[in-house]
Amino acid sequence: MSSYPPSGPPQTTLRQRLADLRGPAVPPRPLDARALAALAANPGCGRRALLDGAGVDKTALASALGSPAAFGQSQFAMIRGNSFEAKVKGDGGAELLRLVHEHLGAGAEPPGRGARVPDLTAAGPEGRAARTALALREATAAGRDEGAWTLLDHPMLALEVAGTPAYLEPDAVVVHPDGRWTVVEIKSFPMIDGAADAAKVGAAARQAAVYVLALEKTADLLPQARVGHTALLVCPRDFSNLPTAAALDVRKQRSVTRRQLERLTRVEELAAALPAGLSFDVARPAEELTEAVAAVDAVYAPECLASCELAFHCRSAARAADTVTALGRSVRGELGALTTVGEALAAARGEGAGDDPTAAALYRAARLRAEALEIAAADPYEVPEAVECPC
Incomplete structure (x- = not known):
């Protein structure tokens, strides 16, 4: 039986309620495309929907519960990935735009070295998302009027997930002269003899599909724009550091992800069903955290082990039940x-x-x-x- 008070004040706003769930002075952990793809793969899990919607650090929470999960890249892999991305985008993105034109730019003039690379800096994720939307609008007009190519380096896109906004940052978005927008995913795993690891390519396609969904929300306001459903995957060629690319048709992943995200229970409904005083603040004792996590229904499956930081804790609970x-x-x-x-x-x-x-x-x-x-x-x-x- 829960030791928390039965209910909270009805006037409490959702933003404040989610802040209370994270804990005092704990900043929200932003959602990324990898997390959204995993969330869409298991839409019936209210636990993950609430924790992700509230911005709870699930890695820290899993460690506090005594069931840590080894997620994320090694420091060496991150350095190698950042170095490769910088090489691909060097010289004003000339090599990246050449790959986009080679694989997806049929019928258009080569971008050359005069491509536009707008500055997307702004204050906060909301400001960056607004600046990205403006840059996309300007790039679409420039493509139509001047035949210009535009490279958006790390734009910020907004997508509503379960009633709360999520801000996503793809590696790049290229605006073609015909007004088409293409998502570019840059990965550090190799493409050997024109083929890469199927599991890694599938994960990249699911992430790209999330970016496509977010871009479509912006494109709805621009009749001249259209979002391409073929993303470009850029990887090192063979065992070198030279970039090569392959086109990814993400229509299936986009449809599945959109359908699954629409099935998610809204975060305010999940939060309203919880007792007041409940918190996932990792500074609390493990017993309280265990009780708090158990108060939110979860749907565990073995597939969660590859995508969720709380998978080991949920597996133990599922086996116990x-x-x-x-x-x-x-x-x-x-x-x-x-x-x-x-x-x-x-x-x-x-x-x-x-x-x-x-x-x-x-x-x-x-x-x-x-x-x-x-x-x-x-x-x-x-x-x-x-x-x-x-x-």
């Missing part, structure tokens, strides 16, 4: 109304199956497996007779 979600989403979907491992094992033993077709199928499958094992134990070389599949 004996839930089938710990076995994976596919298993959870196949078991239907059987929500715990104990229920599934009982159904396989024929206990309390009733009229549940899933329980009956489990019982039949368990009998067939037992018969097959008995035959194999009696004569390993005997081939059992064909049996009807219980599926």
Whole structure:
């Protein structure tokens, strides 16, 4: 039973409520495209939606809970990545624009060395997002009137997620002379013989899809602009530090991400359901933090281990509760109304199956497996007779 007071004052604003959840004087941790892609992959997890919406540092929270997760790049990888990005964008972005023209600039004149690179500095993320929107508007007009190419280096884009604004910073956005906007992802993993690691390319495509969604919000205000659904992935060629590129069609990832983000419960609804006084401030004792985290429903799956800092804590809780979600989403979907491992094992033993077709199928499958094992134990070389599949 929770030790917190039952409710908070109704006049408390959402901004103040989220600040209280983070803890006094704790700045919000901004959402990035990687976090949004992971959030969209598990839209039913209210815990992640609330913590990300409130700007809670999940890495610090996981450590305070005693379940730290090793996330992020090594210092060496970060230095190598920054060095490679600087090389790609050097000389006014000439090499980067050449790659964009080579892979996605059919029908346009080469950018040459006269491409526009506007200054995007401004105060705060809101100011930078407004400055980026203005630069995109000016670049689109310059492309139409002058045939100019424009490179936006680390623009700031705004996207509403679960009722709260998220500010995203892609590596680059290129505005073509025809008014098309292209997202550029610069990664330090190599592209060997024209191909890169499939898992890393997939992650880059999901991040690019988030940027495309954010760009579309800005493009809605400009009838001449259009957002390209093909992003450009720039990586080192083979084992060198020379850049090469490949086009990424992100239409599928964009559609999936948009649908999943729309399914997210709004942050104010999640926050309103919590008792007053609840906080995820890592300065609090571990027992209080454990109780606070448990107050928000989570949907754990093994896939979370690759994308969420709290995955190890949630896995321990799922195993303690004996839930089938710990076995994976596919298993959870196949078991239907059987929500715990104990229920599934009982159904396989024929206990309390009733009229549940899933329980009956489990019982039949368990009998067939037992018969097959008995035959194999009696004569390993005997081939059992064909049996009807219980599926």
